Amino acid sequence: MHLRCVVLDDYQNAATGLADWSPLGDTVEVVSLREHLGGEDELAAALATADIVVTLRERVPFPASLLARLPRLKLLIASGMRNTVIDYAAARAHGITVCGTASSSTPPVELTWALLLSLARGIVEEANSLRDGGPWQQTVGADLHGRTLGLLGLGRIGSRVAQVGLAFGMRVTAWSENLTKERADEVGVQRATSKEELLTTGDFVSVHLALGDRTRGLLGPAELALLKPTAYLINTSRAAIVDQDALLTALHEGRIAGAGLDVFDTEPLPADHPLRTAPRLLATPHLGYVSRANYTTYYGQAVENIQAYLAGSPVRQLP
Structure with missing residues (x-):
């Protein structure tokens, strides 16, 4: 045979x-x-x-x-x-x-933090400027210690992301429809009373939910509008959880400080896709599991x- x-x-x-x-x-x-x-x-x-x-x-x-x-x-x-x-x-x-x-669960956890830290400290922009002979120090980093990390989802990956946030001295909150206070206490984080509370209080918001009927389009225009203008959004989970057009609008209008994406509606991402040139966006080609x-x-x-x-x-x- x-x-x-x-x-x-x-x-x-x-x-x-x-x-x-x-x-x-x-x-x-x-x-x-x-x-x-x-x-x-x-x-x-x-x-x-x-x-x-x-x-x-x-x-x-x-x-x-x-x-x-x-x-x-x-x-x-x-x-x-x-x-x-x-x-x-x-x-x-x-x-x-x-x-x-x-x-x-380790690779997506690590990539989540790679994106978050790179955004917070302007790593890509500063490294490219140094290599190209540009200005010395252009950005002012966003501190993590004492800031709030909001997690949408506290499962196998979300709980490990939470542990790193706690190690950085961050206040960590979490929300999902089925999240109990007992589970939040077990991980050592605060359970947000609502999705809206998590979004309005988070300095960094990271998505760690499975894609389903209840989570598809979970973060649309109304939800993204709740984020602070100084907040960063990270999505290494599933692209369809975040409304792509609404996110592009928020980035172009400067309504959030930035976003880190590792997942996209179409993969590989077409060469002319607007996400490739969006401002305030750090994007990687679905490296979470690689x-x-x-x-x-x-x-x-x-x-x-x-x-x-x-x-x-x-x-x-x-x-």
């Missing part, structure tokens, strides 16, 4: 370098694609001969229409144990097994998933 495995969105060509695929022997041919395939026709053509597909996070949707065009596909592996862009019912109907992998440890886990467990599937005992099945 000879199977073909296609790894999607392997931008850094990391899949084969950070995992040992040799246990699969000659049974599975592994092909990694470095370029993003955006359209369904393009995907259907590239995956027509694939028996196994490894997809990165939620970059590529697998709706029923695409799955119906992949007659050879038998195993679909997603990194992480949550994926909202795979039609699981259609996968089952076509006899496709869907599996996930573990993931670490780390050596995470990739080693993703691809290492992808190999394990393939082995288990071939042995007739699939593991980490989704949903």
Whole structure:
């Protein structure tokens, strides 16, 4: 038996370098694609001969229409144990097994603080000016000690972001629809009585919520208008939680001090997208999960998933 495995969105060509695929022997041919395939026709053509597909996070949707065009596909592996862009019912109907992998909460926590600190101290602007021979010291940094960090969400990632904020001597508040005082006390933060209270009091507001019907568009024009003009907004969670047009307006009009984004409605971000040139914005190309440890886990467990599937005992099945 000879199977073909296609790894999607392997931008850094990391899949084969950070995992040992040799246990699969000659049974599975592994092909990694470095370029993003955006359209369904393009995907259907590239995956027509694939028996196994490894997809990165939620970059590529697998709706029923695409799955119906992949007659050879038998195993679909997603990194992480949550994926909202795979039609699981259609996968089952076509006899496709869907599996996930573990993931670490550390990389998005670290990137959240990288964005927040870079914004607060003007790191990118100052570093570029120094390199280009520009003025010596242009910005005045925003202090963290004694300031308020507002967290939308206090789950696995949000609670770790909170711990760092407390270590900086910040006052940390948190809110979500289901957040209890007991949970807030457990983490050592204050529970905001409402979303509005968190937004109006936060000097730095960071989003750490899962995307769903209740959180889609959670921060729209009215909510962003509640932020202080000196406040910074960080989103390393899901783009659709923040109204993109409303955020662009707030940035262009100077109604907030700045924003740090790692997630976007369209990824990769088109070259002419207005976010690429928005003022007061520090943006990174969805690096929250991109780390050596995470990739080693993703691809290492992808190999394990393939082995288990071939042995007739699939593991980490989704949903």
